[in-house]
Amino acid sequence: MSVPAKETQRHPARPEPRPGVMAISAYVPGKSHAPGVEKVFKLSSNETPLGPSPAAIAAYQAAGANLQDYPDGSASVLREAIGKAMGIDPERIICGAGSDELLGLIAHTYIGPGDEAVFSTHGFLVYKIATLASGGTPVAVPDTDDLVADVDALIAAVTPRTRVLFLANPNNPTGTYLPFDEVRRLHAALPPHVLLVLDAAYSEYVRRNDYETGLELALSAENVIMCRTFSKIHGLAALRIGWAVSSAAVIDALNRVRGPFNMNAPAIAAGAAAIADAGHVDQAVAHNDRWLPWLAGELTALGLKVTPSVGNFVLIHFPTSPGRTAAEADAFLTRRGIILRQVRAYGLPNSLRMTIGTEEANRLVVAALSDFLAGAER
Numbered sequence: 001m002s003v004p005a006k007e008t009q010r011h012p013a014r015p016e017p018r019p020g021v022m023a024i025s026a027y028v029p030g031k032s033h034a035p036g037v038e039k040v041f042k043l044s045s046n047e048t049p050l051g052p053s054p055a056a057i058a059a060y061q062a063a064g065a066n067l068q069d070y071p072d073g074s075a076s077v078l079r080e081a082i083g084k085a086m087g088i089d090p091e092r093i094i095c096g097a098g099s100d101e102l103l104g105l106i107a108h109t110y111i112g113p114g115d116e117a118v119f120s121t122h123g124f125l126v127y128k129i130a131t132l133a134s135g136g137t138p139v140a141v142p143d144t145d146d147l148v149a150d151v152d153a154l155i156a157a158v159t160p161r162t163r164v165l166f167l168a169n170p171n172n173p174t175g176t177y178l179p180f181d182e183v184r185r186l187h188a189a190l191p192p193h194v195l196l197v198l199d200a201a202y203s204e205y206v207r208r209n210d211y212e213t214g215l216e217l218a219l220s221a222e223n224v225i226m227c228r229t230f231s232k233i234h235g236l237a238a239l240r241i242g243w244a245v246s247s248a249a250v251i252d253a254l255n256r257v258r259g260p261f262n263m264n265a266p267a268i269a270a271g272a273a274a275i276a277d278a279g280h281v282d283q284a285v286a287h288n289d290r291w292l293p294w295l296a297g298e299l300t301a302l303g304l305k306v307t308p309s310v311g312n313f314v315l316i317h318f319p320t321s322p323g324r325t326a327a328e329a330d331a332f333l334t335r336r337g338i339i340l341r342q343v344r345a346y347g348l349p350n351s352l353r354m355t356i357g358t359e360e361a362n363r364l365v366v367a368a369l370s371d372f373l374a375g376a377e378r
């Protein structure tokens, strides 16, 4: 049987990705090397200076004894540990290889060609990537002048085509947050078929009475999912562990789409041990409580503008005058082995994001930036 000529002509000469895929700017992770420097201080990916709980490391190592076995496809041990720590039904929890995987799953499950996903301009880059990868249309909404998500503008951006609204609270890379009244107001304005994704990756660090993670809203509403990660405060970024809580219907849909063994066994074991170690989390919070205000104060005293942050990082704004720019500051710091994050891809070309590090790292950054602004060569 010969294929009609018309049919053959419609096909491209080589495999072509679905529409949207080639519009993705691939995510560029924070740098981790400083050429020619012996001791490197990596403050570019919001990792914790405290490392993981010793219990998590032990659990990870023990899991190494059984590498021939498939992991538990439903990650029950981890979901039960999270459920116990958070006081929620494990059936309402889904785990993923980092919250990045969960964000992708949400997009693949709820967004298709012609659908829109709304998020803020300075929101986490993965929202745009996941939307495009699903064939959907990203709709970026400008933040307020203070780099806070603009609830009214987000609401105004919702159209009949909107399927998902992504909100990082607190947001990365700005470090700003929305009080929970504002999140409730946003949710109340959404049509019931629009899924509100509350990405609370930095929630453990927040010390504000008007903040909530969104856990209760995710349990009570039909159209809210809250995502969390073990990569930040739990210090397990290498293992790729995230989790989310939502309505039974949303969790059921996501479970149909996810890979059958999306969580590896060492990650399941280490995550369960980490979430049970509340003392370790408290230590990380205490470290942040000490050094976040110190850094903000010192950097401001140098004449730099710092966006008020509730996370474990700060967004530092640089002048645009030659010799003083963010790109030059980044190069200067890198020569001293200090790696911050350029946030040009987030539409913030004049800023650098710095993770709160060890006392040594934090003091070195302040000293280095003081030299930089004074015009030192290196």
Ligand SMILES: *Cc1c(COP(=O)(O)O)cnc(C)c1O
Residues within 6 Å of the ligand: 046, 097, 098, 099, 100, 101, 124, 168, 171, 172, 199, 201, 228, 229, 230, 231, 232, 237, 240, 241, 242
């Ligand atoms: C770091 C981060 C995540 C977590 O990513 P993982 O895939 O869990 O490592 C999610 N959302 C935001 C806003 C982040 O900054």
